[in-house]
Amino acid sequence: MEQLHPAFKADTKTRILDTAERLFAADGFDRTSLRDITRDAGVNLAAVNYHFQSRDALVAAVISRRMSPVNARRIELLEKFEAQPGGPTPEQVAEAFIVPVMEAGAQFENVRPMMGRMLSTPNEFLKRLFETHLAPIGARFLEALGKALPGVSQLELMWRLHFMAGVMSHIIAFSRVLPMMTNGTCDLSDTKAVSARMITFVAAGLRASSPLQESV
Amino acid sequence: MEQLHPAFKADTKTRILDTAERLFAADGFDRTSLRDITRDAGVNLAAVNYHFQSRDALVAAVISRRMSPVNARRIELLEKFEAQPGGPTPEQVAEAFIVPVMEAGAQFENVRPMMGRMLSTPNEFLKRLFETHLAPIGARFLEALGKALPGVSQLELMWRLHFMAGVMSHIIAFSRVLPMMTNGTCDLSDTKAVSARMITFVAAGLRASSPLQESV
DNA sequence: CGATGAATCGAACGTACAATTAAAACATAC
DNA sequence: GTATGTTTTAATTGTACGTTCGATTCATCG
Numbered sequence: 001m002e003q004l005h006p007a008f009k010a011d012t013k014t015r016i017l018d019t020a021e022r023l024f025a026a027d028g029f030d031r032t033s034l035r036d037i038t039r040d041a042g043v044n045l046a047a048v049n050y051h052f053q054s055r056d057a058l059v060a061a062v063i064s065r066r067m068s069p070v071n072a073r074r075i076e077l078l079e080k081f082e083a084q085p086g087g088p089t090p091e092q093v094a095e096a097f098i099v100p101v102m103e104a105g106a107q108f109e110n111v112r113p114m115m116g117r118m119l120s121t122p123n124e125f126l127k128r129l130f131e132t133h134l135a136p137i138g139a140r141f142l143e144a145l146g147k148a149l150p151g152v153s154q155l156e157l158m159w160r161l162h163f164m165a166g167v168m169s170h171i172i173a174f175s176r177v178l179p180m181m182t183n184g185t186c187d188l189s190d191t192k193a194v195s196a197r198m199i200t201f202v203a204a205g206l207r208a209s210s211p212l213q214e215s216v
Numbered sequence: 217m218e219q220l221h222p223a224f225k226a227d228t229k230t231r232i233l234d235t236a237e238r239l240f241a242a243d244g245f246d247r248t249s250l251r252d253i254t255r256d257a258g259v260n261l262a263a264v265n266y267h268f269q270s271r272d273a274l275v276a277a278v279i280s281r282r283m284s285p286v287n288a289r290r291i292e293l294l295e296k297f298e299a300q301p302g303g304p305t306p307e308q309v310a311e312a313f314i315v316p317v318m319e320a321g322a323q324f325e326n327v328r329p330m331m332g333r334m335l336s337t338p339n340e341f342l343k344r345l346f347e348t349h350l351a352p353i354g355a356r357f358l359e360a361l362g363k364a365l366p367g368v369s370q371l372e373l374m375w376r377l378h379f380m381a382g383v384m385s386h387i388i389a390f391s392r393v394l395p396m397m398t399n400g401t402c403d404l405s406d407t408k409a410v411s412a413r414m415i416t417f418v419a420a421g422l423r424a425s426s427p428l429q430e431s432v
Numbered sequence: 433c434g435a436t437g438a439a440t441c442g443a444a445c446g447t448a449c450a451a452t453t454a455a456a457a458c459a460t461a462c
Numbered sequence: 463g464t465a466t467g468t469t470t471t472a473a474t475t476g477t478a479c480g481t482t483c484g485a486t487t488c489a490t491c492g
Contacts, residue, residue: 030246163417166386167379201421208420211412
């Protein structure tokens with residue numbers, strides 16, 4: 001893992017970010033107080049409101065730090081696949097959607113559970129933040145799906161985009177409990193293998209003929 | 217909708233349950249206080265700790281009231297499909313998993329968002345409750361998947377079970393925001409149509425040949 | 433009617449929270 | 463080495479929370 005123990009070195013701002021990320025991942029955004037964060041980070045309580053302006057702004061900073069590179073990588077992959085002669089395949093769209101998240105999860109210990117929290121916390125502020133980060137990504141992937149599955153209606157594509165998102169969100173959100181729930185059977189440490197499983201499942205679902213409009 | 221406005225009739229206990237369900241669905245479990253609930257229900261604050269013993273026990277009661285019938289119906293459907301000559305098809309397993317939830321969502325306004333909150337709240341008490349309700353269901357569906365997809369390894373089945381759960385959880389959890397996110401395109405009111413789309417997607421994913429072990 | 437238990441009520445308990453303040457400590461440049 | 467701007471500190475503010483309490487109302491039955 002790349003992260004240092006926050007008790008050593010690193011400036012206050014980074015210590016707060018790292019500790020907040022870890023605690024948000026472990027306990028959720030709503031149930032982690034500034035007192036928890038500052039105590040664990042070994043900094044003063046007021047440091048949060050000094051470096052960031054508010055608790056909400058800290059949450060936004062924690063999320064942006066990890067989400068922005070992931071979404072940039074997603075777009076990058078998508079453009080690469082779209083430039084290829086056969087256009088993007090459903091497998092490639094799924095890969096561009098899933099792999100950057102899984103790779104970030106492998107690189108930074110807390111990213112997967114933290115994103116899981118983000119995807120699943122009812123907090124209204126988080127919902128807005130989520131929209132900010134994911135609305136443009138959703139639109140971009142809808143467009144790519146249209147190229148990968150010509151003839152499928154926009155409505156159907158929209159649904160399947162959300163089904164794909166559901167498969168990934170669930171695995172992300174359950175990344176901490178999944179090994180326990182399955183008695184160690186489901187192991188997320190082999191990122192490539194898990195991604196491959198997901199891509200296979202999702203691509204097959206994307207390719208399935210529509211249940212309501214059989215024709216084209 | 218079957219529910220009455222809590223301000224009229226119904227005894228205190230039911231008024232609390234109905235109001236709590238509505239507020240939990242709207243604002244989440246953690247962000248809904250007993251004061252919010254009792255104010256909206258028009259009952260005294262102390263009534264919650266009188267009728268239920270604690271806030272946690274109220275949460276458990278709210279969830280059990282809706283989850284128990286859904287899970288009973290799931291098992292019922294599964295047994296019906298398993299009794300059929302061809303054994304259960306992947307479509308039938310998906311149907312038994314998905315349809316009871318969607319039907320409960322159509323019957324009671326707040327069930328879908330409330331279940332979405334339940335599936336996605338980091339609260340440790342909720343996690344335990346979730347385990348209680350879903351662990352046996354998961355085991356039962358894993359068994360059914362084994363019959364529907366003979367030759368697929370237990371490991372692969374476990375993953376695909378979670379992929380299926382992910383598709384449904386995501387739609388459930390996003391039931392309130394999905395119409396807004398998609399500019400009204402994705403509409404959950406036609407329960408049968410949404411269920412059919414999900415079943416098609418999931419069954420295709422379940423049937424896909426394994427990415428890691430091609431043979432069998 | 434009068435008594436007994438369930439149900440409701442207003443009020444308070446102690447705890448935890450985000451945010452703010454003014455002073456202290458620190459670093460940097462002159 | 464003193465002045466200036468940045469960072470850290472301890473203490474406090476006001477608000478909200480779950481839970482508990484004793485008193486009061488209500489329904490039921492002897």
